[in-house]
Every structure is written in structure tokens, then in C-alpha cells.
Amino acid sequence: MVRTADVVVIGAGAMGCSIAFHLARDGAGNVVVLDKGGICSGMTFRSGALVRLHYTNPHEARLAIRAREYFHHWEEIVGGDCGFQNTGFLFVVGPEDVEKLHANVAMLRGLGVETEILSPTEVREAQPFARIDDVGAAAYEPGSGYADPHKTTLALAEAARRYGAEFLTGCAVTAIRTAGGKVIGVDTADGPIDAGTVVVAAGPWAPKLLATAGVTLDIAPTLAEVVYFRRPQETVMGHMVYIDRAAGSYFRPADGRMTFVGAGHGGPTAGDPDHLLDGNTPGQEELARARVAARIPAYQPAVYAYGHQGVYDTSADGKAILDRAPGVEGLFIAGGFSGTGFKKSPAVGLVMAELVMGREPSIPITPFRLSRFAEGEPVRGAHEYGFIESAQLSI
Ligand SMILES: Cc1cc2nc3c(=O)[nH]c(=O)nc-3n(C[C@H](O)[C@H](O)[C@H](O)COP(=O)(O)OP(=O)(O)OC[C@H]3O[C@@H](n4cnc5c(N)ncnc54)[C@H](O)[C@@H]3O)c2cc1C
Missing domain, CATH: 3.50.50.60 (FAD/NAD(P)-binding domain)
Structure with missing residues (x-):
């Protein structure tokens, strides 16, 4: 019928x-x-x-x-x-992007967004476990x-x-x-x-x-990999969500005292959405660990929990x-x-x-x-x- x-x-x-x-x-x-x-x-x-x-x-x-x-x-x-x-959100940039960050935050504030620029020291005050020597500034959103x-x-x-x-x-x-x-x-x-x-x-x-x-x-399928680490003692009470251009990653807390880290193959790498790994390809765990540890050094010895692949419809x-x-x-x-x-x-x-x-x-x-x-x-x-x-x- x-x-x-x-x-x-x-x-x-x-x-x-x-x-x-x-x-x-x-x-x-x-x-x-x-x-x-x-x-x-x-x-x-x-x-x-x-x-x-x-x-x-x-x-x-x-x-x-x-x-x-x-x-x-x-x-x-x-x-x-x-x-x-x-949790609050930080968009972290290196010194080369600080001007753009200011311009974008001004544009967003014009749309009514509650967001402000944090200096490297203010980032450190908000997240005491974070390394800041490569940070130019960060945009902070308390409601994200x-x-x-x-x-x-x-x-x-x-x-x-x-x-x-x-x-x-x-x-x-x-x-x-x-x-x-x-x-x-x-x-x-x-x-x-x-x-x-x-x-x-x-x-x-x-x-x-x-x-x-x-x-x-x-649109092109772009492969993206993510890795979950157990949260080290320093961040066991949690951390903010980061998109971190200076460290080249994004990460956020996840259930069960985990941290979800975007590792990823940048660029238009083909990815077949019907054949994705529940797990990571060799090298992704190390890449993700290096990226998150570049911001929060306590992740250097963090324990790998699991990971998976995904595809962006770019x-x-x-x-x-x-x-x-x-x-x-x-x-x-x-x-x-x-x-x-x-x-x-x-x-x-x-x-x-x-x-x-x-x-x-x-x-x-x-x-x-x-x-x-x-x-x-x-x-x-x-x-x-x-x-x-x-x-x-x-x-
Ligand atoms: C690893 C990764 C991390 C991401 N992180 C973020 C993030 O932090 N923040 C953010 O905003 N976005 C993020 N995104 C993007 C976001 O997840 C996607 O843009 C969003 O989920 C897309 O939703 P969708 O419903 O369009 O697609 P999908 O969730 O893929 O849904 C499409 C559905 O269509 C169905 N379908 C396909 N073909 C057929 C068919 N022939 N007949 C019937 N059904 C069919 C599929 O089974 C599927 O369920 C991320 C994406 C990935 C892969």
C-alpha cells in the first residue's frame, strides 16, 4: 500500500x-x-x-x-x-589573531552576545592549570x-x-x-x-x-577524529570548553571525568560515512594528547579511554x-x-x-x-x- x-x-x-x-x-x-x-x-x-x-x-x-x-x-x-x-567557553588565539578576535567580539557584542576578551593572565586566573605563554588573547562566553x-x-x-x-x-x-x-x-x-x-x-x-x-x-566528506582521555587530577573538577587556535585543537569535558579532544585530519580528506572506525587511526591518540597538553600540560600522561571517527559535510x-x-x-x-x-x-x-x-x-x-x-x-x-x-x- x-x-x-x-x-x-x-x-x-x-x-x-x-x-x-x-x-x-x-x-x-x-x-x-x-x-x-x-x-x-x-x-x-x-x-x-x-x-x-x-x-x-x-x-x-x-x-x-x-x-x-x-x-x-x-x-x-x-x-x-x-x-x-x-561550562563557559574560551576561543583562544595566538598573538597574530588578536586584532581579528577584537573585531569579531565587537561584531558579536553588537548582536547582543555576552562575550569579552580575556588577556593571557586572565585566562590563567580563570583556568589555573592552563599554559599561557603562546596565548595572545581569548574570547570568553560565560553562557556557552x-x-x-x-x-x-x-x-x-x-x-x-x-x-x-x-x-x-x-x-x-x-x-x-x-x-x-x-x-x-x-x-x-x-x-x-x-x-x-x-x-x-x-x-x-x-x-x-x-x-x-x-x-x-x-559538498565534500571530511574525516574528523576525536579522542577521549581520562581527566587528570588537575582538571578533575572540570574545565571550560575550548576552541584553541594557538594549540590547534578543541576540547571539552565529557561524562565520567573524561575530556573530549578534537584531533583530526584537516583539509578535504575523503571520509566514507558508512565505514567509520569506532576507534582511532594510528597516531591520532598521540596527536590529540599533544594538542590538549599544549594548553593543559597535565594531559601529557593522561590515559586514553576511547575515540571515534566522524565526517563533516563540508x-x-x-x-x-x-x-x-x-x-x-x-x-x-x-x-x-x-x-x-x-x-x-x-x-x-x-x-x-x-x-x-x-x-x-x-x-x-x-x-x-x-x-x-x-x-x-x-x-x-x-x-x-x-x-x-x-x-x-x-x-
Ligand atoms: C567528529 C565531529 C565533531 C563535531 N563537533 C561539533 C561541535 O562541537 N559543535 C557543532 O555545532 N557541530 C559539531 N559537529 C557537526 C554536527 O555534529 C553536524 O553538523 C550535525 O550533527 C549534522 O546533523 P544532521 O542531522 O545534518 O546529520 P546526521 O546526524 O548525519 O543525520 C543524517 C541522517 O540521515 C540518515 N540518512 C542518510 N541517508 C539516508 C537515506 N538514504 N535514507 C534514510 N536516511 C538516511 C542517516 O542515517 C543519518 O541519521 C561535529 C561533527 C563531527 C563529525
Whole structure:
């Protein structure tokens, strides 16, 4: 029997679940979410889940600001628990980036963000275990931290269900069906579903799916590795979340007195999202340890607990694509998050639902249109930091 839906959402990661929650809550009708695995079985599960606002352009910052309001007031807005930990956040730069840091903090303060510049000595006062001789300055956000990506996604899915959305897991979409320039549904391993609206929120798998509707999404899978260490005595009571350009890493506390460290292969290294290691490739443990110990020397002898690989869905400018698919009415894309989507997922769900329902997105998303690449208008901050070879600092 052919099933029907008003809206099909492909992918039950943080994005798909957030989109479904907002669609169902705001009256989009019969919303069906399909995932070839389970809820939160893709890259969201592997995410660092840092929640911070420090961006170099106002467009991403606005999404992150709105989304952090959800993390702060999760129970009222979504319900359930997202595991948000308000540890405070430091964006650390070397002396060469101090001017840019000041400019970006000024831009963020103009958007209403509570953030301030800390001198190296102030960093040391806030985090007495930190080495500061290579620090130029740091941007501090008292209201930021990290969340639990699994709990967040399950809570969004549960909220979507409460509003009537249906989830079909273990259900792979094999093709997006179109006729006369319009979407008419999807084919799945369990049979077709008719729908006039389809939203693709399939992470690094999105290009393959969109190709079935004749749409090209130019994103590259970038392999990222993370390592968990047991926290040494010096930080046993915790530490802030760091994105540390000077040390070339990002790290945060994790459950069970652990520290999660982004090691990573920088650059456009191919990564196959269907064949990722639960574990690390040789050398990653040492790399991660060296990077975190470069900021907090007590990690030099830290005990390795475990690690895993993940894949970023990297777009040409490292920014998201939030748009209608060109040439196919009723088809929408939320992708290309380039390793920095989790923290924005509540706001992405909001604006995508608005776009799908024909409303004006409450946060401007025109900068994230797909055509910006052909138009030569990538999303760029006025004071972007340079790329660091072999570090994964987009998060
Ligand atoms: C190692 C790592 C660390 C990160 N750290 C951070 C961070 O600290 N902060 C931050 O903001 N962001 C971070 N990110 C990025 C963030 O996790 C992602 O941007 C976000 O989780 C993407 O969510 P998504 O729902 O788009 O994708 P996914 O979670 O990958 O979900 C896509 C879903 O689509 C499903 N799917 C795919 N193909 C099909 C099909 N044919 N049929 C049905 N279902 C299908 C998959 O099974 C999957 O469940 C990190 C990412 C990685 C990999």
C-alpha cells in the first residue's frame, strides 16, 4: 500500500528531528521522518556538541544565538533533556589573531552576545592549570558550553512525536521521486511514500539522495577524529570548553571525568560515512594528547579511554546550505554544515520549517542559499581566521 504524507523529512539526526519538531508544532500537517538507521545514528551521534556563539560572520552567529536560547530553556521550548552543560567557553588565539578576535567580539557584542576578551593572565586566573605563554588573547562566553547530542536529538524527536510526527527508522530512502519539475514523494526500501514536500537533512549522505532528483549538492566528506582521555587530577573538577587556535585543537569535558579532544585530519580528506572506525587511526591518540597538553600540560600522561571517527559535510565556504532545491518544487535542503551544525540545529529546524511552510524565516537565511557559490558570494566574515593545517576547528 502506498503511504502518503504532507512532508517527508529524510534523516533523523539533530537537523531532521529539529525540522520535524518545528513543522509538526507549527501545523505543517502529517510529517513523516525517515532514517536508514535509528534516531541519531549519523554524524550527530559522533558530534562534539560544542554550543558557542563565536563566529566571524553575523549570519551564523544569529543562528547560534537563537539556538542557544533553546539549550538554555530546553524544557520549556522542547521538553525533555538536552544535557546542556554551561561550562563557559574560551576561543583562544595566538598573538597574530588578536586584532581579528577584537573585531569579531565587537561584531558579536553588537548582536547582543555576552562575550569579552580575556588577556593571557586572565585566562590563567580563570583556568589555573592552563599554559599561557603562546596565548595572545581569548574570547570568553560565560553562557556557552556543550550539550549531549544523543539526548538532544531524542528530545527533539520525542517533541515532534508529541505533535503528531511519525518516525520510520531502519527505512532507507532509495530515491526522491519527481514529475513535471515537482517532488511527488520518495521510494524507500519498504515501499513508496507520496508527498508534495520533501526535506533532505541527510548529512554527508545528502548529495547521493539529491542526485536522484537531478540536484547537485557540492559538498565534500571530511574525516574528523576525536579522542577521549581520562581527566587528570588537575582538571578533575572540570574545565571550560575550548576552541584553541594557538594549540590547534578543541576540547571539552565529557561524562565520567573524561575530556573530549578534537584531533583530526584537516583539509578535504575523503571520509566514507558508512565505514567509520569506532576507534582511532594510528597516531591520532598521540596527536590529540599533544594538542590538549599544549594548553593543559597535565594531559601529557593522561590515559586514553576511547575515540571515534566522524565526517563533516563540508561545503565550498564551510557554511551551511539552507534552501529550496533548484528546479524541483517542493524539495528542500538543510545540509553542508561543515562540522559546525549541532549547536545551530534548534534554529535550523525553526527556519527550515518556516521556509517549507511559505513563511518568512525569522532569522535571515538568504546568505545560505545554494546559488551563492555560482554567484561568487560565499559566506565570509570580515575578519575570518586562517585555516590551520591538520586541525578541525570549524566545529
Ligand atoms: C567528529 C565531529 C565533531 C563535531 N563537533 C561539533 C561541535 O562541537 N559543535 C557543532 O555545532 N557541530 C559539531 N559537529 C557537526 C554536527 O555534529 C553536524 O553538523 C550535525 O550533527 C549534522 O546533523 P544532521 O542531522 O545534518 O546529520 P546526521 O546526524 O548525519 O543525520 C543524517 C541522517 O540521515 C540518515 N540518512 C542518510 N541517508 C539516508 C537515506 N538514504 N535514507 C534514510 N536516511 C538516511 C542517516 O542515517 C543519518 O541519521 C561535529 C561533527 C563531527 C563529525
